[in-house]
Amino acid sequence: MIFFAYAVFIYHPYVKELPMGDTTATGMQVASIIVYVFAFFFVMYSISAFLKSRNKEFGILTILGAEPAQIRKLVILENMLIGCLSIIVGIGGGMLLSKLFLMLTTRFIGMDDLPFYFPIKAILITVGAFLILFFCISLFTLLFIGNKRTLELLTGTSKPKKEPKASWFFSLLGLALLTVGFVAIRSELNGETIMLAAVTGIAGTYFFYSQLSVLIIRLLKRNRKTVWHGTRLLWISEMSYKMKDNARMLFMVTVVIAIASMSAVVILSLDQENREQFTNNDFPVKYNVYTPSDQMDMSYIDSTLEAAGLNYQQVYLEYFWSDADQSAVSVMPLSHYNRFNAIQGKRRSNWIQTQYCS
Numbered sequence: 344m345i346f347f348a349y350a351v352f353i354y355h356p357y358v359k360e361l362p363m364g365d366t367t368a369t370g371m372q373v374a375s376i377i378v379y380v381f382a383f384f385f386v387m388y389s390i391s392a393f394l395k396s397r398n399k400e401f402g403i404l405t406i407l408g409a410e411p412a413q414i415r416k417l418v419i420l421e422n423m424l425i426g427c428l429s430i431i432v433g434i435g436g437g438m439l440l441s442k443l444f445l446m447l448t449t450r451f452i453g454m455d456d457l458p459f460y461f462p463i464k465a466i467l468i469t470v471g472a473f474l475i476l477f478f479c480i481s482l483f484t485l486l487f488i489g490n491k492r493t494l495e496l497l498t499g500t501s502k503p504k505k506e507p508k509a510s511w512f513f514s515l516l517g518l519a520l521l522t523v524g525f526v527a528i529r530s531e532l533n534g535e536t537i538m539l540a541a542v543t544g545i546a547g548t549y550f551f552y553s554q555l556s557v558l559i560i561r562l563l564k565r566n567r568k569t570v571w572h573g574t575r576l577l578w579i580s581e582m583s584y585k586m587k588d589n590a591r592m593l594f595m596v597t598v599v600i601a602i603a604s605m606s607a608v609v610i611l612s613l614d615q616e617n618r619e620q621f622t623n624n625d626f627p628v629k630y631n632v633y634t635p636s637d638q639m640d641m642s643y644i645d646s647t648l649e650a651a652g653l654n655y656q657q658v659y660l661e662y663f664w665s666d667a668d669q670s671a672v673s674v675m676p677l678s679h680y681n682r683f684n685a686i687q688g689k690r691r692s693n694w695i696q697t698q699y700c701s
Contacts, residue, residue, distance in 0.1 A: 517550025
């Protein structure tokens with residue numbers, strides 16, 4: 344439903360006509376990709392846990408004569424049925440909330456309200472993307488039951504757990520990915536840096552919970568003076584099992600909170616940028632003429648302001664601009680500069696010192 348709501352906004356026919364439409368649509372695209380990646384891991388974890396709880400059932404079906412191909416077919420059909428129902432419910436809920444989502448999004452970032460439209464393209468993309476997702480996950484989850492023997496299926500989850508182990512390589516890789524994501528998010532934000540921070544942050548968070556945290560606990564257990572004291576031996580040893588068992592759930596909760604926080608920050612920052620663009624402007628209305636051959640037509644602006652009963656003053660400023668060594672240079676006549684200062688209540692200047700810094 345969230346993915347579909349983002350797609351409704353991204354492919355809205357009037358988004359590109361809005362002042363901040365392209366920037367907002369780019370942010371929505373990044374968020375939708377993150378939601379899709381999160382949905383893949385979430386559904387895969389849910390289905391794998393669901394299949395593990397049914398190991399005894401599969402073992403009994405095997406004893407009754409069911410072939411492995413029949414069990415695999417059963418699992419794929421069940422997963423695709425659940426996937427189709429979730430797609431229908433998600434798109435239905437998204438259609439009901441799409442108008443509210445458009446109103447809230449445009450209100451937060453200071454845009455005009457977007458009209459409702461029938462999102463055919465968003466529906467097709469959502470259906471296609473999640474059908475592929477559920478089919479790939481259905482094939483992947485067959486590995487959980489494909490090579491297990493009947494006795495192993497019947498024992499279910501009653502087998503004793505092995506001691507959790509961690510890899511130095513994946514632990515250091517997770518730390519490196521988190522570092523890259525932190526550096527990327529601290530640099531100048533654009534589509535590429537946001538995507539880099541999202542990918543490295545998500546992958547690094549997974550390795551942090553599944554590998555790095557377990558490795559830290561194993562290294563901590565080597566210090567007998569610290570661990571072999573009171574109840575520390577019990578809860579520190581138990582913590583490694585808990586971290587390994589709940590790594591996926593902790594990872595998904597962290598990603599969900601990060602996505603929600605990032606989306607809120609992006610929307611609020613766009614709203615703040617919009618406000619500063621208009622409140623810090625020297626003139627409420629600007630009319631720019633870029634070539635001398637163009638004729639200035641102020642009739643529409645004059646008629647609109649006069650119809651609103653507003654008192655206003657026209658100011659004509661002339662400046663020249665050019666590019667020099669990939670830097671923009673603008674020059675304004677001294678008389679126009681002093682006229683601008685007089686309107687702003689600033690002191691008149693008799694000379695201007697221009698310095699070009701490379």
